[in-house]
Amino acid sequence: MIGVLPGEFRFPGAPRLQVWTPLVLKYGVDRGVHSLYAIGRLAPDISVSQAQAEVDVIARQLQTEYAHDDADQGILVMPSQVWTVRGAKELVLIFFGAVAFVLLIACTNLAGLMLARAVSRSKSFAMRAALGAGRFRLVREMLTESALLALLGGAAGMVLAYALTLFFRTQDYIYLPSPDTIRVNGRILLFAVAVSLLTGILVGLAPALQVSRADLNAVLKGGGADIGREGRWSLRSVMVAGEIALSLVLLVGAALLTRSMIRALNTDPGYQTDHLLTFWLSPPQNRYPDHHALARMSQGVLERIGSVPGVQSVGLTTALPPSGWEDDGGFIVVKHPPQDIQHAPDTIIDAVSPGYFATMQIPLIKGRLLTERDNQQHAPKVVVISRSLADHYFGGEDPIGQQMRFEEDDQKNAWTVVGIVADTRFFGWDHDEGVFTYFPYQALGGQWHFAISIRTRVDPASVISRVKQAIWSVDKELPLLDTATMRQRLDDAFAPRRFNSALLGASAGVALLLATIGIFGLLSYVVSQKTREIGVRMALGACREDVLRLMLKRSLTLPLVGVGCGLPCSFLGALLLRGILYDTKPFDAPVFAIATGVMLGTAVIAAYIPARRARLS
Known part of the structure; x- marks a missing residue:
């Protein structure tokens, strides 16, 4: 130090x-x-x-x-x-848009409540206006009330934001470019206050303008029916339809991300992930100055680990999936050289021990696997290749027995292909298969940084301490780095996708809840305003089922219009997610159908309770 x-x-x-x-x-x-x-x-x-x-x-x-x-x-x-911010900008913009949608939905809900409150107080406003109160004063009073409500909501939001920032900074799977700079500071507080005030003013503006434009004589005579009159397309109805449209956009986005994550999870990685323990070793070069010393040490480590009770097999690799850490290099198929030698294709170079394929359970497709004889000093130079390499670079011929060169200037340094194994998704399950060439570990002279994979018959976590003791019996100063089961590695690799889906899903859930409240509130208000009409209909012979059907028919018009407006917006939103979707088309028909069904089903449930109340009134 x-x-x-x-x-x-x-x-x-x-x-x-x-x-x-x-x-x-x-x-x-x-x-x-x-x-x-x-x-x-x-x-x-x-x-x-x-x-x-x-x-x-x-x-x-x-x-x-x-x-x-x-x-x-x-x-x-x-x-x-x-x-x-290269890896976070796109997601931040998407989630900022989702939060903005939720804010708009909350604003429309609050505006609807303010409008209903204005109707209930319309007679009081009319009397005050008749006694000399100016319209500006009445508008100012309503705007002040809505601004205070917004500031209270903003204060509660800041408390929640502070708690969430503390939580996010402790989660390694959440990619934050500079986690320590993510905090609630003065600028954030000023931004929150400004947004809260602006929200409060916008929310209270529509009800206040309706109050200011009302016919005072009609209000005093009619008890407030003139303000915010609930016709077929009142202001509040338009607001609720807008809520439904915005909620559908978020539902579609959350469903697309969830479907993408499920498809990625169900993708075959090319190896068996259960009962697999992995870690990295970095032997100090001053203790193992040459390849012979390194070979003796690595062979001793593999033998000692293999004798641990509960261990089924053990393997060594220099490119452990799904880490993405690898060494690559250009190659030439001797029989099918590229037209431009300067643009030879690349392959991932992985030096492995003979037991690696059995430990990872990577299937052999053709030929044979590497053996201990291939590690001998004067053994023929042989390699095993992945299926994707075999399919694309051998001109449709059988690769077994053909030669490859990895140093174009050395005509003697050719390697013979002896086997083909299945592809593995080295960079993660949501990436394409890697083009691999597997070399005998000792034939490459050994590496000073490699990974050990262990297939166990028992819970991998239960053998960690015994594996450490086995390694330290070879060299007590060998450090084990990044010890984890393969399941843990894959969970960590998928954690960002889960987080993205959960965050957008939470936004969609809040939006759906707010839209449900909006529909319920609007229809409850309509029922209260239509009590006299319902009574007259029933007095003239209408049965309760007729009243229920009538109210449901009126109630479902708004959700249908909202869904009709929301679907085109959902298409545009899906295009924005295209870059982070795996094996999922932006215009996925089942996703759109399910999201639309959930939205309409929720609307029916929200509409049924007020309609049933009208039936029983």
């Missing part, structure tokens, strides 16, 4: 980094590895576009000088802020 950074320091784009080590560039490092990022501070008066133009010149020079590795490589310059 030579230094300690300030506690508030956060590395751009990787806020959870806690340890920094020197970057040592060794002579002969592979130019095919493009995993480094450069961070620079622009000189004064130099724009990002100017910097991009300068590095483009450097990139072209590298493309010319190292055509094989850098022919299709460039350098992208971007501001650190853009880089930091």
